[in-house]
Amino acid sequence: MVIKFGILDQSIVFPGQTPGEALANTVKLAKLAESLGYERFWVSEHHDSAQMAGSSPEVLISYLLARTEKIRIGSGGVMLQHYSPYKVAENFNVLASLAPGRVELGIGRAPGGLPRSTKALQKGQAESWTLGEKLSELEQFLHGPAGEEHPLAGLQANPLTELPAAIHLLGTSVSSAELAAERGYPYAFALFINNDPETALRAFDAYRSKFNYETGSQPKTILALAVIAADTHEEAVELAGEHKNIRVTLGSGKTINVGTLAQAEEFARQAGETFTYEIREADITKGTKETVRARLLELKETYGADEFIFTTIVKDFEKRIHSFRLLKEAFAELPVQEVV
The missing domain is CATH 3.30.160 (Double Stranded RNA Binding Domain)
Structure with missing residues (x-):
């Protein structure tokens, strides 16, 4: 089995850029990812930050789906704590109806912004739900109407679709891994956010050992990490800067x-x-394509990751594109038995 790669783009507005230019680069990256054979392309959700243009992943996903043909497009992730599960289900049922089998719904647990944006997003919410409770309702509305036990029995998040968005849970802790395991979701650990290797190992171990097979699913682990590949090690180090x-x-x-x-x-x-x-x-995997390939294989062995998803924070857009090209070249040159 060949390692599957994905890209997580944060639509960063670098100095000298406009938000429109940052979003245009996100579109270009999605099209590049598809042409290079990447498995998925996810966009993030950030609020109250002039440095991040991606405040509404659902809107951005719809545009990216229209500008691509095959690649899976998703959220990395929707911050469900702020929202009505019913409305999130409506949004993603529309997306899944427009592009069946291509939409992924990554759910994040972080606030995605400062406390004032959280207050603004949750203004007027009367109920206090756990994330687990919201996930239950979200899953129900993605697949069908509310049951008789629900206070709004019969309510549907139209349009219902035969291929609803696939839920993934994103996290940086053991508790997020345990929640993903309990619900039978694929789990992505963000090593670029929490670069404590012991926490990552314990999270993946907890996910596998506690996975609920009664959901009918199989465990799938994704390691999300920062990667910069360049023609020389010195250039990669320079591009990485001091994060x-x-x-x-x-x-x-x-x-x-x-x-x-x-x-x-x-x-x-x-x-x-x-x-x-x-x-x-900051834990940034950086260097030539050979150096980066060696570390990725090491990380795959260490964490038992099924897939990788990369974020590459480089101001020079052409060098960012070059990094993603080098990553695909590195593994295309590797014998198949070395990447199983």
């Missing part, structure tokens, strides 16, 4: 991951809480 991962623990015990100390301070200020933090060097 940090900062894990913030608020006074309430809640943990979040941000990219700068300023973001950590602003998050805590808006939350009205004290905080502590831990700074780590």
